[in-house]
Amino acid sequence: MGSKTAKGFGDRNELGPRPPNMTEAEAERHHxxxxxxxxxxxxxGQYARDAGMPINEAYVQTTRWCLLSVNDGLLTTMKYPSTPSTRPSMTRTHQSLLVAAGLLLAGQAFMIAVFCFLFFPAVSHGFGPDAEVPEAEGNLLAAGSVGIGLILTALGGWVIARVIRSLARQTSAARPLATAVPVQMLLITATIADGWPLATALTSLLLTVLLASYICDRRLRSKKACELNQ
Structure with missing residues (x-):
């Protein structure tokens, strides 16, 4: 069966009578x-067919893609106020970890901004006559510091925004968490190389919270997938 035939079956299924408990507007939105x-x-399905997947593999993969789309909020849904929600929600531990991760990321972004935008550009030409750096090299170092600061603060802001949205919607935060983890690993390596034990300790704490949040998030996604399969 190709996509056109599947579309025909799906479209004809929408031609059935309107449920008695639905208004015309609700029925239209539902369609x-x-x-x-x-x-x-x-x-x-068409992607799996074009890729030449065997039927069994295509069934497994398309089912997995559909479940991921549901968990990540990529499908259109409708809310029915009269029907209590049975969707699994985050545990308090999960929520607390995400809140802690957001706060720690905000503090880290602030410190990075202070260091990259203010402190390092101010000292990039040296502290005194005996430690002067050539102007061109100093300007290059200052520009690099600002560039790195922009990337890190923008990335931190994006992760924080996605975590807040995840908390508000009780949805997966796997993508921003998975993005933040390798960044923290790089920062830990940089702080160790520069000999900043306090920064290393704080970044390690943030990494631990992110990993714990990611584990809780995976459990939530698994729980949702299990309920969808029932």
Whole structure:
């Protein structure tokens, strides 16, 4: 069965009568939601077919992609106020870890901004006559410091925003957490090389919190996937 045939089956399924407990507007929204989600499912199926996957592998992979789309909030959904939600929510430990990660990341971003935008550019030409650095080299060091600071603070801000959204929506924060972990590893390496034990300790603490949050997040995703399979 190709994507066109699948589309025909899916579209005809939407032609059924409106449920008695739905208004016309709700039914229309429901149809649009199903059309969009069906299209995404056909995309996964067509991709597996074009890639030449065997049927069993295609079934496993497309099912996994659909579950990931549900967990990551990439599909269209509708809320029904009269129906209590049974979606698994974050534990208090998970929420506390994400809050701690966000606060630590905010503090780290502030310290990076102070160091990269203010302190290092101010001393990049040396502290005194005996430690002067050539102007061109000093300007290059200052520009590099600002560039690195911009990248790190922007990345930290993006991770913090995604963590806040995850807390508000009770959804997965795996992507921002997985992005932040290698960055913290690089920062730990840099602080060890420069001989900053306090910065190393604080960054190690942040890395530990991020890893613990990621583990809790994976458990939440697994729980959601299990409930979807039931």
């Amino acid at each position: 649009k939601m199903d059309y969009y989600n069906n299209a995404r499912g056909r995309f996964f």
